[in-house]
Amino acid sequence: MRDRATREKLFIAGWTRAEKNDANDTRAIIQRLVEIRAQQATLLGFPHYAAWKIADQMAKTPEAALNFMREIVPAARQRASDELASIQAVIDKQQGGFSAQPWDWAFYAEQVRREKFDLDEAQLKPYFELNTVLNEGVFWTANQLFVLSLSNVLIFLSTILTFVCGKFLIIMAWGWRYFTVISSPVIQKAAVHGWAILLSNQRLIKHIR
Numbered sequence: 001m002r003d004r005a006t007r008e009k010l011f012i013a014g015w016t017r018a019e020k021n022d023a024n025d026t027r028a029i030i031q032r033l034v035e036i037r038a039q040q041a042t043l044l045g046f047p048h049y050a051a052w053k054i055a056d057q058m059a060k061t062p063e064a065a066l067n068f069m070r071e072i073v074p075a076a077r078q079r080a081s082d083e084l085a086s087i088q089a090v091i092d093k094q095q096g097g098f099s100a101q102p103w104d105w106a107f108y109a110e111q112v113r114r115e116k117f118d119l120d121e122a123q124l125k126p127y128f129e130l131n132t133v134l135n136e137g138v139f140w141t142a143n144q145l146f147v148l149s150l151s152n153v154l155i156f157l158s159t160i161l162t163f164v165c166g167k168f169l170i171i172m173a174w175g176w177r178y179f180t181v182i183s184s185p186v187i188q189k190a191a192v193h194g195w196a197i198l199l200s201n202q203r204l205i206k207h208i209r
Contacts, residue, residue, distance in 0.1 A: 001107060004098075011103035086112045 001007050018026040037049035046052035050062040059065040087100045087108040100108065113119045142148040 004104070007103040007107060008101070083109065
């Protein structure tokens with residue numbers, strides 16, 4: 001988007017869209033979710049939700065995860081600083097007369113990529129169509145690395161993708177991957193209905209975390 005004032009307006013509107021005390025304000029919902037998660041962790045014998053959530057993950061403990069993040073912060077900060085300098089250089093070269101702000105980042109970062117690497121993301125998009133990414137990228141890799149087979153199954157709505165994951169020609173279903181890339185009230189209602197179907201059918205799913 002070339003108009004900077006519009007970029008700023010859209011950026012601010014996007015970042016504050018759930019904090020305006022209207023029907024889209026999610027702060028009360030988030031607060032309730034935090035409370036429920038804390039109660040859930042306590043019932044399961046954990047000091048807090050983070051400890052329960054990460055117990056079966058690679059890091060095992062919140063402290064280990066935080067230490068890992070702290071280790072990568074210096075490199076990430078330097079990378080962001082270098083990118084900001086490149087963005088500011090483009091702005092100055094075009095005699096923009098302003099310091100780069102968050103709403104300028106994506107617009108000028110694309111120009112930096114074109115200049116440095118002769119890369120135009122618009123030319124790459126045809127190669128990253130959703131079905132291609134899933135079937136020839138994600139699912140192919142899962143099969144090559146873990147001998148997993150993922151198959152699309154229609155559960156409740158064609159615009160919501162549901163995949164069953166199995167091994168050895170799906171002799172036994174291991175789990176379900178369910179998502180939609182389109183947001184709408186109809187989709188949201190269908191999502192709730194779809195989960196109800198999955199949760200009510202013990203043959204489809206036995207363990208939920």
